[in-house]
Each structure stands twice: as C-alpha cells, then as structure tokens.
Amino acid sequence: MKYKKEIQDELDELSPFLSELKQKKTGMELPEHYFDFLTASVMEQVVLIPKPSSSVLPTAKPVWYAFLFNKHIWSGLAMTLLLLVTILFFRNQPISDEPAFAEISSEEAVIYIAAHLEDFEPALFTEGDFIEEIEATKIDDAEVDLYLEEIIEDLDIETLEELF
Amino acid sequence: MQILSLVRDPTRIEEGFRLLLQQYQERLYWHIRRLVIQHDDANDVLQNVLIKVYRNIHNFKGQAQLYTWLYRIATNETLTFLKKKNKKSAISLEQEIINLADTLKADEYFDGSEVQLKLQQAILTLPEKQKLIFLMRYFEGLPYQEISTILDTSVGGLKASYHHAVKKIEMFIKEI
16 A cells, blocks of 8 residues: 555654564564454453443334324313313303393283383383384274373363473 | 444344454554553453443444544553553653563563564653554554544644654664
8 A cells, every 4th residue: 555655665764773673573472363252252241231222223103103192282182172161161151140031022021111110211212112112012093092081081281281 | 334334223233343343353452452562451451442332333423434433442441541550550660661571571472572672662661642653653554644533633743753753762772
C-alpha cells in the first residue's frame, strides 16, 4: 500500500537505526492458539449479556394498539360521552312546572277569568287574543241583546246619562 | 458492511460479533500488548474491551471506520488500566525502567534480544501521547490521518510528536 511505503521512507530518513531494528523480531510472543481461546472465552461471556434488541430497537405496533393505549383518546371519548348524556337528560325535562296552556279548554278559561276578573288589567280584554277568544265562542246575537237589556235595566238614570 | 448489518440485527448479533472478533481481535491485542507489555495484562484488558464493544456496538453510528472506533475504546481502556497500575505501584520512572527489564526477562512470552529489551525501555520513557503515536506509526503502520481520528489530534501535531519520539528512542538505545 502507498501509505506503508510512505511510513517506511519517513523512518528511513529519520532514523536508519530504528528502520533496521524494525525488520527484526520484537520478542513478544503468545500462548499457542491464544486467539481461538480468546474467541471462545468472549463468546461465552457475551451470550450471558441481555441483547439490546428489546430496549434499543423498538418494534412497530399496529394502529389499533396505539389507539387502545392512548390516554388522550380515551379521555376525549369520556368527555364527549358525558356531554351527550347531559344534553339528552336536559332535553327530556319540562322547561317549566306551569301547566301547558294548550291543555286548557276555552270553557275552563272563561270560568277562571270570570272568577278572577278583578285580578286582570282592563286593557287585557281589548287585546286581540281575548277578542278572538270571545268571537270563537259563537254567542247568539239574541242572547247578547237580552243580556244588554238586563244591564240597562239595572243601571240608574244618572249612569245612563254619563254613558251616552 | 457485513459485520455492522449482522450486529444490528438482534437475531444475528452473536454471529456478527464472532466475525468482528475474527477480523479485529489480533490487531487490538497487539495494540494493547505493546502498551502494557505483558501478555496477561493484555489479555485482561482485551477481554474487557471486547465485552464493552459488544455492549455498545448498537451505538456505533458508522460515521468513522469500525476499526477506528475499536482502537479508541482499546486505547482508552488500556490507558485507564495503566493509570490504575501506576497509582498502585507509585514508583519513579527510573525504577519503572529497571522493573520492566526484570519483568521482560522473566516473562515466558518475551523472547527478545537485548536491543529489543532496550527498545521497550526507551518507549517507556516517552510521554503518554508520544508513546501512543510512536506505537501506532512504528509498529502498527497507521497513516497520520487515522491516528488523528483515534487520538483526536491534528496531523501536524502528530508528525512533530512522532519525529521527537523517534529521535529520543534512538538516543536512549545508543546511550546505554
């Protein structure tokens, strides 16, 4: 190799004495079959060392595995479930404890109003809904005339003068 | 690279590591042996290095060459071993040189001549970094660029250190 020659040339130039000494035996020796013994001895020791595979090389896991053991996914699902149950629970509850007006018949309403007439503001009776309610009862005109005559008879002359 | 693809596969890591041993254990052994000198020490350090490599091979990103990464681990482990050993003995450099000569003469795995013994003593006198650079260049024949990556030092600095080391060693051997 090129660099081996460079090393030798450098040494030849620096110290011909050491260059010559390099060609001779160093005197260092080895036991017979040392490297065979070394290989066997080292391999015996390394088989007892736990392999790095399990901790160092992670194995690929399927997608469902990640889903199954992901605490964020599970907490998100729990929150969503809680929210849905809350919504469903409150949707089935009545908004108010008062009876629904649709269930009250017109007759019941008239009886109630007549009994509690003093509790209502007079202006209420001029509002559209109440007039329509009265019209919807279909009172006969003759009954109205008769009712008015009775009222007029009950009134004194001074009151009649004030009205007209 | 076959070794890397094998050691990254958990089912074939041992097969890949066995290949790594076959390819690099000898070079790593000699790198360590030249630093610690004695075979028994080199064997202990090398086994620790290889176990460390096995434990960390999955962290190797492949940006550097594999053997550069292995050399780094081997060098660090060897220097740590030598520091611990020197701390225990706590003797002067002169005494260390004398001890080395005695140790090598008594070592059944050293059969060098007197001049080889002196070479080892001369290497022992070098500062740590100069010693590493000299060993990698003189014995292992590594190019400056690779030594620079292993030791994290500039190529210019390496050249200067190597030249100083060669001169010092020559002087040491000739003076004795």
